[in-house]
Amino acid sequence: xxxxxxPADFIPFNRPHLAGPxxxxxxxxxxxxxxxxxxxxxxxxxQFFEQQYGIAKALLTTSGTAALEMAALLLDIQPDDEVIVxxxxxxxxxxAFVLRGARIVFADSCPDHPNLDVAxxxxxxxxxxxxxxxxxxGGQACDMAALLALAERxxxxxxxxxxxxxxxxxxxxSLGTFGHLAAFSFHETKNLSAGExxxxxxxxxxxxxxxxxxxxxxxxxxxxARGEAARYEWVDxxxxxxxxxxxxxxxxxQLESRKIIQQRRQQLxxxxxAALGPLAAAGTFQLLPAPxxxxxxxxxxxxxxxxxxxxxxxxxxxLLRHHILAVFHYLxxxxxxxxxxxxxxxxxxxxxxxxxTLIRLPLYHDLxxxxxxxxxxxxxxxxxxxxxxxx
Ligand SMILES: *Cc1c(COP(=O)(O)O)cnc(C)c1O
Numbered sequence: 001x002x003x004x005x006x007p008a009d010f011i012p013f014n015r016p017h018l019a020g021p022x023x024x025x026x027x028x029x030x031x032x033x034x035x036x037x038x039x040x041x042x043x044x045x046x047q048f049f050e051q052q053y054g055i056a057k058a059l060l061t062t063s064g065t066a067a068l069e070m071a072a073l074l075l076d077i078q079p080d081d082e083v084i085v086x087x088x089x090x091x092x093x094x095x096a097f098v099l100r101g102a103r104i105v106f107a108d109s110c111p112d113h114p115n116l117d118v119a120x121x122x123x124x125x126x127x128x129x130x131x132x133x134x135x136x137x138g139g140q141a142c143d144m145a146a147l148l149a150l151a152e153r154x155x156x157x158x159x160x161x162x163x164x165x166x167x168x169x170x171x172x173x174s175l176g177t178f179g180h181l182a183a184f185s186f187h188e189t190k191n192l193s194a195g196e197x198x199x200x201x202x203x204x205x206x207x208x209x210x211x212x213x214x215x216x217x218x219x220x221x222x223x224x225a226r227g228e229a230a231r232y233e234w235v236d237x238x239x240x241x242x243x244x245x246x247x248x249x250x251x252x253x254q255l256e257s258r259k260i261i262q263q264r265r266q267q268l269x270x271x272x273x274a275a276l277g278p279l280a281a282a283g284t285f286q287l288l289p290a291p292x293x294x295x296x297x298x299x300x301x302x303x304x305x306x307x308x309x310x311x312x313x314x315x316x317x318x319l320l321r322h323h324i325l326a327v328f329h330y331l332x333x334x335x336x337x338x339x340x341x342x343x344x345x346x347x348x349x350x351x352x353x354x355x356x357t358l359i360r361l362p363l364y365h366d367l368x369x370x371x372x373x374x375x376x377x378x379x380x381x382x383x384x385x386x387x388x389x390x391x
């Protein structure tokens with residue numbers, strides 16, 4: 001429970017950042033007289049991703065969840081199709097496919113990182129498997145070379161859940177450009193935000209025309225507006241996946257400021273790593289391993305793993321008593337109340353361990369160095385007290 005009212009020195013887990021021109025751009029969108037989706041700011045954002053990332057067709061969505069749901073519709077996922085998803089992820093990664101009736105086959109994490117363990121994937125593939133959905137946890141790339149080779153060998157779709165992976169890359173290419181489809185998120189807690197928002201990256205050009213129809217409620221409105229269709233009509237299934245221009249205007253300001261936003265996160269991330277590295281080296285807790293050679297991380301989160309769930313909960317409570325909100329992350333989906341009765345029973349020990357021991361520290365643009373130093377000191381004090389108690 002959060003203290004109420006919040007004390008003056010309270011450090012939240014996240015705080016939305018205003019890069020500068022967000023409100024001015026929202027004013028411009030209102031002045032332009034078009035607030036519904038697919039206006040000028042939407043066009044600018046989508047064009048940015050198509051040109052800078054090399055995405056064949058980029059479509060802004062109301063959320064990362066909506067982008068994943070579009071992916072499931074586009075791939076025509078049918079009841080009893082199987083989709084391979086890591087267990088250690090957000091519900092939407094799986095839910096988007098469950099909504100179409102798919103069975104989720106959960107993959108375990110790597111021993112030292114929450115990303116799915118590609119070495120264990122082949123054993124999960126059956127004749128019913130249609131797609132693999134790798135999640136780039138914390139903006140760190142999955143082993144995409146091995147994953148794409150496997151998917152190609154078995155003729156499977158790849159949908160990257162790149163919700164946390166904006167501005168990160170693998171072998172010189174942006175994450176979110178490897179799968180046939182990819183989903184980004186601009187939720188308040190992500191590096192770049194629209195409040196709520198997302199993007200579907202259509203990297204396989206065969207899927208582009210239908211993606212636009214599904215995006216526009218099953219109509220050919222976008223093609224009609226370009227003069228490519230004689231009539232505006234209902235041509236396929238779809239839903240309302242477009243965000244309003246208000247969200248796109250906010251996002252455009254964040255996209256323009258992405259370099260400054262990323263620099264600040266990197267600076268804060270490196271201060272945590274420098275200060276907490278010695279404790280990790282001494283075996284007090286574990287940090288996630290450094291990004292592999294050839295990958296560019298995006299400093300999305302700073303995580304540490306305690307030696308047990310009891311210790312993790314005690315550390316979170318200790319931080320909160322000192323007015324710092326740190327949080328654990330996912331509860332593995334294979335063990336969730338909804339999916340446990342449907343899960344095939346395989347044990348996923350690495351996902352379980354991250355579920356029990358991982359915590360994320362506050363990391364946001366406007367976190368001040370003094371506040372960060374207080375967080376670091378508090379963690380050091382927790383472990384000093386703990387070692388005294390056990391002596
Ligand atoms: C944030 C997130 C999502 C969902 O994105 P929303 O924009 O909040 O719908 C999906 N998957 C992962 C891995 C996420 O971190």
